Amino acid sequence: MPSTTSVFSAYTTVAASTMLVRTVINDVQSLASQLIPRTLQEKILSRLEGLSGKFSSQLTITIDESSGLSVNEIYQAAEMYLSTRITPSIEQLKVSKEPREKDVSVTINKGQKIIDTFEGIQLTWEFISTATQKTSFDYDSGFYATETAERQSIQLSFHKKYMEKVLQIYLPYIVERMKSIKENKKVVKLYSLGSYSGDSSINLDHPSTFETMAMDQKLKKELMDDLDRFLKRRRFYKRVGKAWKRGYLLYGPPGTGKSSLIAAMANYLKFDIYDLELTSLRSNSDLRRLLVSTGNRSILVIEDIDCSIELENRQSGGHNQDESQITLSGLLNFVDGLWSSCGDERIIVFTTNYKERLDPALLRPGRMDMHIQMSYLTPDGFRILASNYLNIKSHPVFPEIEELIKETEVTPAEVAEELMRSEEDADADAALKGVVDFLERKKKEQNKCGKSKVVEEGKDEGNGGQKMYEKRKSGGKKNNKKGGKMMTKRGKTRK
Ligand SMILES: Nc1ncnc2c1ncn2[C@@H]1O[C@H](COP(=O)(O)OP(=O)(O)OP(=O)(O)O)[C@@H](O)[C@H]1O
Numbered sequence: 227m228p229s230t231t232s233v234f235s236a237y238t239t240v241a242a243s244t245m246l247v248r249t250v251i252n253d254v255q256s257l258a259s260q261l262i263p264r265t266l267q268e269k270i271l272s273r274l275e276g277l278s279g280k281f282s283s284q285l286t287i288t289i290d291e292s293s294g295l296s297v298n299e300i301y302q303a304a305e306m307y308l309s310t311r312i313t314p315s316i317e318q319l320k321v322s323k324e325p326r327e328k329d330v331s332v333t334i335n336k337g338q339k340i341i342d343t344f345e346g347i348q349l350t351w352e353f354i355s356t357a358t359q360k361t362s363f364d365y366d367s368g369f370y371a372t373e374t375a376e377r378q379s380i381q382l383s384f385h386k387k388y389m390e391k392v393l394q395i396y397l398p399y400i401v402e403r404m405k406s407i408k409e410n411k412k413v414v415k416l417y418s419l420g421s422y423s424g425d426s427s428i429n430l431d432h433p434s435t436f437e438t439m440a441m442d443q444k445l446k447k448e449l450m451d452d453l454d455r456f457l458k459r460r461r462f463y464k465r466v467g468k469a470w471k472r473g474y475l476l477y478g479p480p481g482t483g484k485s486s487l488i489a490a491m492a493n494y495l496k497f498d499i500y501d502l503e504l505t506s507l508r509s510n511s512d513l514r515r516l517l518v519s520t521g522n523r524s525i526l527v528i529e530d531i532d533c534s535i536e537l538e539n540r541q542s543g544g545h546n547q548d549e550s551q552i553t554l555s556g557l558l559n560f561v562d563g564l565w566s567s568c569g570d571e572r573i574i575v576f577t578t579n580y581k582e583r584l585d586p587a588l589l590r591p592g593r594m595d596m597h598i599q600m601s602y603l604t605p606d607g608f609r610i611l612a613s614n615y616l617n618i619k620s621h622p623v624f625p626e627i628e629e630l631i632k633e634t635e636v637t638p639a640e641v642a643e644e645l646m647r648s649e650e651d652a653d654a655d656a657a658l659k660g661v662v663d664f665l666e667r668k669k670k671e672q673n674k675c676g677k678s679k680v681v682e683e684g685k686d687e688g689n690g691g692q693k694m695y696e697k698r699k700s701g702g703k704k705n706n707k708k709g710g711k712m713m714t715k716r717g718k719t720r721k
């Protein structure tokens with residue numbers, strides 16, 4: 227029986243080429259498995275493996291799933307990148323889906339290889355899974371327990387001469403790709419911030435996008451440009467030492483799409499929404515706790531700001547006016563202060579039905595960067611709704627409807643509801659007939675009350691809606707609110 231050292235030295239002298247060493251490894255493996263204790267076997271094999279590396283032109287990088295306690299970003303990036311590189315030659319895939327994600331994630335199973343080419347370099351990726359033994363102390367039983375864990379890693383092999391290029395260009399490129407894939411996959415979340423709501427969030431399934439918003443086209447474009455500019459100006463804000471934030475005030479009658487516009491903004495930017503319920507808060511410390519818990523790249527929304535402050539004043543009733551009360555200026559100062567000290571990419575949106583009731587502090591130049599007026603439905607707006615709900619761009623009855631819209635105060639929410647009502651039979655003719663009937667009824671009612679529409683066409687920003695609304699505002703804020711509202715202040719979805 228040959229001794230292990232003689233087997234080893236005999237073979238090393240012969241091992242002149244990689245091919246040969248590979249064969250040798252196999253031979254030794256089978257021979258050794260019969261003759262030599264396991265630990266020794268491993269030592270010999272690893273020496274031989276090292277020897278084979280000397281002759282190989284390939285370099286292999288191992289990317290472990292985690293590095294110490296933290297996750298290895300390159301592993302995540304590689305996993306995500308490779309899921310976009312799946313070819314028909316792959317035989318085993320793994321799929322998973324997190325509850326909050328929109329799509330399933332597909333990854334390659336262990337042992338599978340993917341060949342990628344990058345700037346003329348051929349790269350081979352392989353998923354590896356190794357079982358490792360981990361011993362830990364179990365406090366319940368008082369014993370040490372050994373468990374087997376799977377350690378996941380990915381190996382990347384390529385020609386040695388490309389090492390620098392792979393490390394400095396290819397891998398950073400993959401990390402960048404992961405970031406953009408993540409951005410696309412991101413589900414916008416809606417958090418309700420109030421004293422009775424915890425940290426819970428729901429996915430913002432609000433379908434509203436800029437495309438589906440029936441609003442003045444010029445205003446829409448201005449707002450989108452403003453948001454784009456905001457995103458691009460990170461360096462500028464840093465340089466001038468300004469907090470990177472933007473404030474918008476949305477105002478207009480109920481049902482004109484203020485909340486929908488916030489959802490459209492969130493979907494456009496992929497920012498989460500924090501819906502702050504001011505009236506449920508009792509003190510500034512409540513407010514501080516909530517604001518501090520909000521994340522970056524988010525929109526903080528305070529709906530019906532006029533009502534929140536009104537209610538608070540009523541509750542305080544003259545006494546109890548201590549510093550724990552929330553006041554508008556307190557809120558604004560705090561928001562300003564908080565934003566200056568921490569947080570990036572923050573947007574704040576206030577909404578109101580009554581702009582003229584707002585505290586001048588809020589309207590002060592520089593506080594809200596843009597005032598956006600949402601108005602009653604216009605003929606242009608109607609065409610967007612018809613395209614959203616009926617998927618049609620024109621119809622013989624459009625001119626009649628458009629004439630009626632010019633003469634009637636009607637909100638996008640009301641017409642949207644009419645269009646939805648007839649949706650079941652999916653018959654555009656019937657749906658549009660319903661809209662005509664509705665508009666005629668509405669017009670008649672308004673004529674009876676002496677509220678015929680003052681046509682203010684040609685006004686750039688659709689001011690007509692606001693003017694007319696102000697004439698009848700004594701009717702109470704929510705009295706003319708119609709159904710079809712989708713985002714409530716508690717973040718629930720209702721029709
Ligand atoms: N401008 C619009 N474009 C498209 N759809 C709209 C528009 N306005 C309203 N809608 C439809 O009507 C529903 C209710 O509108 P929304 O809740 O956005 O109005 P609002 O202005 O926020 O009202 P409120 O002042 O009562 O909060 C929306 O979910 C949407 O379906």
Ligand SMILES: [Mg+2]
Nearest residue numbers: 484485486529
């Ligand atoms: Mg609203």
